[in-house]
Amino acid sequence: MLSRLAARxxxxxxxxxxxxxxxxxATLNVFACEPEWAALASEIGGDRLTIYSxxxxxQDPHHIQARPSLIAKAxxxxxxxxxxxxxxxxxxxxxxxxxNNGDIQPGKPGYFMAADYVDMLEVPVKVDRSHGDVHASGxxxxxxxxxxxxxxxxxxxxxxxxxxxENAEYYSNRYDAFRTVWEAKLEEWKQRAxxxxxxxxxxxxxxWPYMNRWLGLIQVDTLEPLPGVTPSSSxxxxxxxxVAERGVSVIIRVGYANERPANWMSSQTxxxxxxxxxxxxxxxxxxxxxxxxxxxxxxxxxxx
Amino acid sequence: MKLQFNSRPVVQAVAASAMxxxxxxxxxxxxxxxxxxxxxxxxxxxxxxxxxRDATTTTxxxxxxxxxxxxxAFNPAISVILDGVYASYQNDPxxxxxxxxxxxxxxELAPEGFSLGHSEITLSNNIDDKFFGQLTxxxxxHENELEVELEEAFxxxxxxxxxxxxxxxxxxxxxxxxxxxxxxxxxxxxxxxVYRGMFGKQYYDDGLRASFITPTDVFFELGAEGFAGRKxxxxxxxxxxxxxxxxxxxxxxxxxxHSWQAGVSYWNGDEIEREYGGHAHGGAAETPFFExxxxxxxxxxxxxxxxxxNYREQNLKLQFEYFSRDEDGTLTMLTDAPPFETSTLxxxxxxxxxxxxxxxxxxxxxxVRYDMLDSDNTGSDxxxxxxxxxxxxxxTPKRVSVAAEWVPSEFSRIRLQYNRDDSYQVSDDQxxxxxxxxxxxxxxxxx
Numbered sequence: 171m172l173s174r175l176a177a178r179x180x181x182x183x184x185x186x187x188x189x190x191x192x193x194x195x196a197t198l199n200v201f202a203c204e205p206e207w208a209a210l211a212s213e214i215g216g217d218r219l220t221i222y223s224x225x226x227x228x229q230d231p232h233h234i235q236a237r238p239s240l241i242a243k244a245x246x247x248x249x250x251x252x253x254x255x256x257x258x259x260x261x262x263x264x265x266x267x268x269x270n271n272g273d274i275q276p277g278k279p280g281y282f283m284a285a286d287y288v289d290m291l292e293v294p295v296k297v298d299r300s301h302g303d304v305h306a307s308g309x310x311x312x313x314x315x316x317x318x319x320x321x322x323x324x325x326x327x328x329x330x331x332x333x334x335x336e337n338a339e340y341y342s343n344r345y346d347a348f349r350t351v352w353e354a355k356l357e358e359w360k361q362r363a364x365x366x367x368x369x370x371x372x373x374x375x376x377x378w379p380y381m382n383r384w385l386g387l388i389q390v391d392t393l394e395p396l397p398g399v400t401p402s403s404s405x406x407x408x409x410x411x412x413v414a415e416r417g418v419s420v421i422i423r424v425g426y427a428n429e430r431p432a433n434w435m436s437s438q439t440x441x442x443x444x445x446x447x448x449x450x451x452x453x454x455x456x457x458x459x460x461x462x463x464x465x466x467x468x469x470x471x472x473x474x
Numbered sequence: 475m476k477l478q479f480n481s482r483p484v485v486q487a488v489a490a491s492a493m494x495x496x497x498x499x500x501x502x503x504x505x506x507x508x509x510x511x512x513x514x515x516x517x518x519x520x521x522x523x524x525x526x527r528d529a530t531t532t533t534x535x536x537x538x539x540x541x542x543x544x545x546x547a548f549n550p551a552i553s554v555i556l557d558g559v560y561a562s563y564q565n566d567p568x569x570x571x572x573x574x575x576x577x578x579x580x581x582e583l584a585p586e587g588f589s590l591g592h593s594e595i596t597l598s599n600n601i602d603d604k605f606f607g608q609l610t611x612x613x614x615x616h617e618n619e620l621e622v623e624l625e626e627a628f629x630x631x632x633x634x635x636x637x638x639x640x641x642x643x644x645x646x647x648x649x650x651x652x653x654x655x656x657x658x659x660x661x662x663x664x665x666x667x668v669y670r671g672m673f674g675k676q677y678y679d680d681g682l683r684a685s686f687i688t689p690t691d692v693f694f695e696l697g698a699e700g701f702a703g704r705k706x707x708x709x710x711x712x713x714x715x716x717x718x719x720x721x722x723x724x725x726x727x728x729x730x731x732h733s734w735q736a737g738v739s740y741w742n743g744d745e746i747e748r749e750y751g752g753h754a755h756g757g758a759a760e761t762p763f764f765e766x767x768x769x770x771x772x773x774x775x776x777x778x779x780x781x782x783x784n785y786r787e788q789n790l791k792l793q794f795e796y797f798s799r800d801e802d803g804t805l806t807m808l809t810d811a812p813p814f815e816t817s818t819l820x821x822x823x824x825x826x827x828x829x830x831x832x833x834x835x836x837x838x839x840x841x842v843r844y845d846m847l848d849s850d851n852t853g854s855d856x857x858x859x860x861x862x863x864x865x866x867x868x869x870t871p872k873r874v875s876v877a878a879e880w881v882p883s884e885f886s887r888i889r890l891q892y893n894r895d896d897s898y899q900v901s902d903d904q905x906x907x908x909x910x911x912x913x914x915x916x917x918x919x920x921x
Contacts, residue, residue, distance in 0.1 A: 226730060228782040235778070235785060237733045237921050238693030238725025245637055245687045256916075260884070264918035267606055270687050272633025277603050299885060399883070400836055426784050428836070453730075 198334050201244050201274070203252035203262065204231050205452035206313040206461070207284060211251055213348045213458060214327055218337050222247075227449040230426050231257055232303065232398065236264040244269035247280070249333055251326065254283025255290065257310035279332040285310060287325045288318045291379045302396025313449065315380035316356060316462045323348060355459050363466050370416055372409060372441075374401075374423045374432050377448070381465065390416045393431045401431040413439050420472050424448045442473040550599035550607075551915035555658045557591035559584050559908040571898045572671050574849030574866040575823060576762050578750035579674015579706040584663070584906070590615060591908070592657060594625070598915075606630045610656070625656075625678065641683040646676060647699055648685075648721045649739035651774040651795055653677055659919050661791070661831045662875055663891050663906040667845040668797050668825030671871075672707060672770060674751075677741075679705040679717065693725040693735075703743055707768065710747030717743040725776075725921070730783045734776065735921060741770040749808075750862065759809070762862035764819065766803010772796060776921070791831045798824040805853060807861055817855035821864065824848055829875075837881050845873040872896040885912045 200221045202208035208223035215221070222243050225231050231253070234240075244250070244265050252258055266275060273280040290308030297306045312318050327345040331338040367386035371378075374393045382389050391412045395405040412418075418441060423432040425447040432443045446468055450461040561567075567583040584591070591614075598608035610626035628643030646654045652669060653676055665675045685697030701708070703716015710716065719742070725735030750762040773796050780789035801821040806814045829843035851864040859865050877891040886909075893904040 226783065228730075229784045230786045233784070233786040235733070235921055236918060237727065237778075238723070238735050239691075239727040239733065241687065241695075242691060242693035242726070246689050259916045260918050262918075264920060267630065267632065268920070270634065270637045270639040270685065272604075272635050275603060275632050276600065299883075303883075426782070426786075428787055 198248045198330070199246050200249045200251060201247035202452075203250070203258050204313070205449045206458065207251040207253070208452045209450040209456070209458040209461070210319060210323060211249075211326065212452075214323055214341060214344050215330055216340070216344055218334065218340060219330075223452045226453055227447045227451050228426050230448075232260060234258070234261045236261045236268060240265055241268045244274065245271050247271060247274050249280045249282060249329060250274040251282045251284070253285055253310050253312065255285035255307040255310035255312070256305045257285075279329050282326060282329050284318075284322045284326075285312055287321045288312050291383065292376075302394070303398030309376065309379050311377050312380055314378050314465075315384040316352075316359060316459075317384060318380065319458070320349065320352060323352075352459075355462070359462060359466055362470065366466075366469055369420070369469075370418045372413060372418050372421045372435065374421070374427045377424045378422060378446075385466070385469070387469075390418050393421075393435060406431065406435060409435065410438050413441065420444055420469070422446055444468050444472045550597040553596045553912060553914040553916075555592070555594040555596075555656070556911040556913070557593060557658055557909070558588070559591055559663060559906050560588050561586055562905040563902055564904075565900055565902040569898075569900075571863055572667065572847065572871050573869045573898055574847065574851060574864060574871070575671035576750045576764075576862045576864055577670070577674070578748065580676070581670045581674045581751065583904075591663075591910075592623075594656065594658065596626075596915075600632065601629065604631060604633045606632055637687040637689060639685050641685075642681070644678060644680045645683070646678045647701070647719055647741070648683065648697055649677065649719050649741050649770070650772050650797065651735075651737065651776060651793065654920065658910045658912070661793075661829060661841045662843055662877055663889065663908045664875075664893070666795065666825075666827040666829075666843070667847050667871055667873055667897065668795070668827060671823065671825060671847055672797055672799055674706045677705070677707065679703065679708070681715065681717075691726075693723070695721075695723045697721050703746060707748055708743045708746040709749055710745065712745070716746065717741065731779055731781055733778045733783075733921070736775045737773065739772045739774075741768075741772075743768050760861060761808040763806045763808050764801070764803055765806070766801060766819065768799065768801040768803075770797055770799045772798075778921070785833075787836050789833045792828075793830070794826065794828045796824070796826040798822075805858055805862055805864075807858055815855065815858050815861075817853040817858035819851065819853045819859065819864070821851040822849065823851070825871075833881075839879040839881060841875075841877040841879070843873075843875040843877075845871075845875075847871040867899075869899050871898065884916075886910070 197218055197220045198215070200211050200215065200219050202211060202221060202223045204225055205223045205227055208221045211219055211221055224240055224243070225234055252262060272278070275281060285307065293308035294301065294304050294306065297304060323345060327341050330341045363385045368388060370388050370390050372391050372393065373389055376392050376394070376397050378389065381387065391409045393401045393406065393409060395402060421432050421435055421441050421443045423429060423443055423445045425445055435441065436443045446465055447461065450456050450458055561584045563583070563586055567586055570583050571577065592612040594610060594612045596608065596610045598606070601607045607629045608626055612623040612625050614621050614623055624644060626645050628641055628645040630641040631639050634640060648654055652660060652666065653673065669675060679701035681699055681701035683697060683699040685695060688694040697720070699719040700715035701717040703710065703712045708717045719740060721737060721739040723735060723737040725733070727733050744767045746766065746768055748764040775794045777792040778789060799821070801819065803819055804816055805819040806816045808814060825847035827843060827845040829841060831839055831841040833839040848870055849866060851859055853859045856865065873896060874894045875891060877889055880888045889908045891906040891908065895902040895904050
């Protein structure tokens with residue numbers, strides 16, 4: 171019975187494969203968990219990559235569903251580029267198991283986690299969910315510091331060269347060009363961001379520690395009492411008091427977060443709210459450096 | 475640290491008193507005042523620095539030896555589900571029946587009052603770069619007997635390639651949509667009536683699954699399973715596969731906010747020996763026993779919506795499943811000793827449910843469900859069919875359910891559910907207050 175069954179499946183599978191002729195292997199299929207990695211991969215891989223971003227900048231990457239469409243994309247991926255540090259722990263492991271794709275499993279060249287290549291901030295001493303949605307490896311939002319893109323890009327180009335050795339020189343050249351441009355950009359952003367040094371901020375979610383370190387911002391408090399926990403009225407009252415004592419100049423809300431807590435705090439304190447997009451708007455063709463430009467411009471031109 | 479600063483006024487005071495003899499005290503006083511002010515400024519700044527340092531070390535410690543390898547680094551991911559319910563019924567839950575469907579497996583209602591549901595422990599991990607393994611143990615109490623149920627113990631290939639995958643061991647069958655999910659992931663405390671009537675809640679067995687995903691943009695999965703056929707609703711010993719199944723699922727996105735999935739599945743057992751749940755009729759206990767062939771065909775459709783695909787704040791889920799079962803064989807009423815009453819059985823049963831869950835705020839959700847069953851059972855001895863619960867007397871089992879959930883985090887849920895239950899001729903009002911907590915590894919849930 172079993173062998174007959176297996177034969178039947180094989181026939182069905184074979185006939186289906188005939189209906190969908192193999193997709194041209196001219197390019198590598200890249201499955202990026204977040205749009206910033208899609209944008210970075212595109213900087214280095216250019217037209218040799220077909221890039222799919224599993225999330226948009228309007229989605230909270232902690233809370234994604236392992237949808238059929240994502241399984242279908244992961245099934246065909248040659249390279250997975252994600253943040254790691256447990257950011258995608260609620261959906262990526264399941265996606266990897268469901269995708270029936272051996273090339274993108276942990277340990278393979280097709281499995282790339284950006285957080286493996288940067289120094290993590292806020293690594294907890296004690297991991298306990300009473301502290302909210304904490305990550306044992308540290309705060310996962312590493313992309314908010316533009317400097318982190320250099321070590322990640324350096325590691326990514328190695329993976330691309332391994333997976334597609336034919337185009338190794340192409341990737342090397344693009345990486346070198348990217349590094350030169352990026353170093354100049356970093357200098358330019360450093361100059362532009364000087365007025366932001368030592369500016370006190372309140373954030374909605376603890377999304378920005380890497381940006382804060384990069385631009386010299388000081389995060390006085392968060393509207394969420396614990397990471398991922400809905401702001402309560404008693405916590406907001408405490409934040410309000412804190413804001414008055416410490417001379418905060420702006421409230422930062424990440425684009426996908428509910429706007430009510432930040433607006434309430436603004437109405438109570440008179441502080442402006444600056445909404446910063448969580449990532450590159452890759453789906454509309456925004457480039458990586460344009461997003462960092464937006465972050466700095468929004469902060470500099472914040473309503474006073 | 476303060477000592478350093480405190481020694482200064484002493485020095486200054488000595489100097490000042492010495493200077494006082496020189497009748498320039500006015501100048502000295504001025505000097506001391508300015509120094510005192512400077513000092514208090516320093517103290518304030520120091521306090522501020524100490525506060526900042528405390529805040530940093532307690533909650534924002536920066537990068538302490540993150541490459542540290544611990545002895546338990548290779549332990550599997552462990553997750554524990556704590557589940558409990560308070561149930562209230564108008565009718566006696568012992569009287570529960572689904573006319574047209576003989577009950578077995580875990581079809582019974584939760585006991586009245588407080589009780590624990592399935593307390594589950596799941597261990598899972600990648601075995602190596604080629605296999606994944608998972609073990610799920612449920613600890614359940616049945617009539618004051620503590621039972622350990624091995625719900626799942628399977629391996630799955632990770633790297634077979636070309637879209638193929640094999641799973642082997644004990645696992646929930648891929649038929650239907652809800653069947654593969656653990657009950658704690660369901661949107662209601664109880665199983666849909668059609669699952670209760672056909673699968674005795676849920677179907678799992680020991681066997682092998684092969685699945686294939688096409689290399690297409692639209693998700694398309696095909697698979698088949700062969701099972702030993704020992705578990706309800708099959709039963710008996712089989713040398714090969716006592717039960718086999720086949721399934722196909724297709725799904726995709728519509729824009730960024732809408733996702734869907736649809737599936738068909740088929741379950742077949744040619745020579746099954748099924749023992750239903752026994753019950754006593756004020757005398758000898760009788761257990762209906764079915765011998766023959768059985769097949770189940772099912773279809774399901776799921777639709778989900780979340781604004782911008784951001785499921786955190788708001789989302790909607792619509793779910794529909796339909797099953798139809800065809801059985802042919804003999805039905806025997808087993809008692810303590812022969813002779814047993816027996817009848818031929820030709821049974822056609824079907825049922826469906828439709829439900830919606832709306833998460834309207836980050837921590838709140840509301841759900842509604844409608845269930846309906848139908849059957850047409852005939853046999854050589856209607857009395858035997860009647861004793862087994864296969865005669866409907868014109869009744870169509872139906873149920874309406876509503877539920878409200880408070881979901882403080884992904885790991886906790888409190889649910890209040892009300893059923894207007896017309897499973898059998900006497901309507902019942904059923905209320906459940908249920909908690910479900912998950913501890914440990916972040917269990918990801920399938921779409």
